[in-house]
Amino acid sequence: METSLLICIIHKGEKLRMYCTDHSHLCCSKCVELNHRLCLQVTPLPQAATGKSTNFKNLSVSTENTLSQIKQCQTYQEDRMKSLKVSYKEHEGLIVDGLRVNIVSYLRECETSTVNTTHEHMQYPISEMREEIKYLLADFEKSTIKEKKEELNLKQAPLKVVRNSCIRLHYELFHLHVAIPKVLGKPELSFIASKKCLENIQQTDIFIKENFSNKVFTVNGKSVHNVKMPSDSCTCWIKAVCALPDGQVLVADLSNYKVKLLNQQYRVVSHLDVKPLDMCLITPTEVAVCMQDEVQFITVSQSQLAKSRKLELQHRCKGIAHHQGDLYICTGTALYKFTLSGKLVCRVYEDSSANLTVEKCAVSPTGDRLYIISRYQNKLLTLARDGTLLATYTDPALRVPSGLHVTPAGQVLVCEWGSNTVLQVGREGESKLATLATREDGVRRPWSVCYSSTTSSIIVGLYGDNNILVFRVE
Incomplete structure (x- = not known):
């Protein structure tokens, strides 16, 4: 040592x-x-x-906090790699299954259209056709899988680089963290250990900021998609949006009491009858939907939705967010933390001074910051993990904030019902970085916002509108 x-x-x-x-x-x-x-x-x-003293207690606390953050960065990158792997595997299966169905359908048509008089003459060509198609299918399956694996490797490569850097930084800092108590009483070694530790903390902070930065989005295109179903009796009200890693999108339509699954072309392909107030992603194929005083988990498989377990709550559930096994639930005036099994961990924050002071929440990728919108107070609050208030953002343009989302890179998005805008706010929650879309772009009474890293787009759900807006961004 x-x-x-x-x-x-x-x-x-x-x-x-x-x-x-x-x-x-x-x-x-x-x-x-x-x-x-x-x-x-x-x-x-x-x-x-000589004569230099270091507050090792404070240094130890700073080191432990940094170690926790870098570990969360590593876990986050690993989760993203797993998500990509799952989505690509499902996509491969769908392509191959679709080809199989088309071929079988084609063969049945050939057999059905063959008249009895020529059956004997056609039997050999059809058998030969079967063998040929079998080989073609095998070649296609092999080439498709190879192609998809190469594509997956390309997308996973930058994630692996960041993950490996996280592992290295964590190892180096942890080694110093263990060394410091063992060299106390040895001035020269204590001095070296403390200086190296501070250098590593600084390097790690820079690394986290570079990889979870305040990079400002640039909008370079827009499309509009109708999500109303023939069975819908009301105009849609999209209270929440979730983007899945495979490019599909879930929208929570409160007016029609439905959660709808949209394919990569934003067409409704499946739905469930629920009364959704908010929604968050749990895994690449599962979401949690809050419904008044309960949380309904919904799974996505083969482009179909299915209800799974449910959590009963002792209070209202108006907003929901998830981070690495922690479920954050907004009651309207308080923020609670639960485990995924439904066990209450703690009350993180409370403000009973008015109505809807804690309506929706979001969590930073590293879990060190919580964001809350207070609708009628026109505020965005930023909290530490323990609920300590770090920042309050108010602005004349911030009127009736209604939707909130944090991207995988830590960018904070807020949509505002009162001013018909979509904003990007700094990671610290203290200032506006950009106005991404306005009423002139079709943003009228926005109620939800979500970023899809798969398609590099920001999806906006509206109140009293059958359309969602998709903004392509860089």
Whole structure:
């Protein structure tokens, strides 16, 4: 452990001997020769460590928080890779199954159209046709799977790079976290361990910000899609939207008491009769729908919806969000955290000063920030994991916020019923980064918003409108 602490992280074969105060940098002889010859305050490590004290308790807390964040980043990337794998496997199966159905249908037509008088003459050609089609199908299946695997590998590659960086950063910081208590009482080693630990925390923070950044979306196209079904008796009111990894989309239509599944062309292919107030993704093929005082789980398989288990609650359920096994539920004035099995963990936040102060919520990809919209207070609140209020965003343009979504990269989207706009807000929840769409773009009484990383699009659900809006973004 002592040996590893003394090794220079840049020049692996060299030992740390100096400390540059000008750059707050631990140095070996090569570091000094190459990068710190002109620095005025380069001192030997024993001298630099003399009389220096570090608040190791605070450092330990900061280290544990950073370790937790980087682990969540790693888990998030792994979940995305799993989602891609599941969606591609299902897509492959659908393509092959569709081809099988078409071929079987074609053969049946051939056999049916063959008249009895020519049956004997046609039997051999049909048998030959069967064999030929069987080989063609096998070749198609093989080539399709190969093609899809290559496509999957291409999409997973950048996720693996980020995942591997998370593993490396976590390992390095965890090693230092373990080392610090063991070198207390050894001034030089304690000094080195604390400085390396702070450097690693800084590197990790930069890494998280780069990969979960405030990159501003640019809209480069729009399409409109009708989601009303012939059996619908009312004009649609899309209270929530969920984008699935395979490109399909779920919409919660409160007016018609339905959750509808849309295919990649945004056409309704399946539905369930429920009374949805909000909805969130649990896995690539499962969503949770809040319905007054209960949560209904719905699964998606082979482009069909099916109800699964249900959670009964002791309070109202107006908004819902999920993050790595934690279920966040808004009651209208409070935010509660549950396990997926329905066990209450804690009350995270409460504001009973008015109605609908806690209507909808969303969670950052790393789980360190919670976002809440207060509809009639015209506010977006940002909370820490423990419910501490970090920021309150208000703006003349923020009128009656109704929809909230956080993208896989941590970008915060808010749609506003009062001003007919879709905004992008900074990750810190303190300022507006961009107005992405307005009334001129067809945004009239927006009630829900969602980003699909599969199609690089922002989907907006409207109140009293049979259409959803799909904005292509970069």
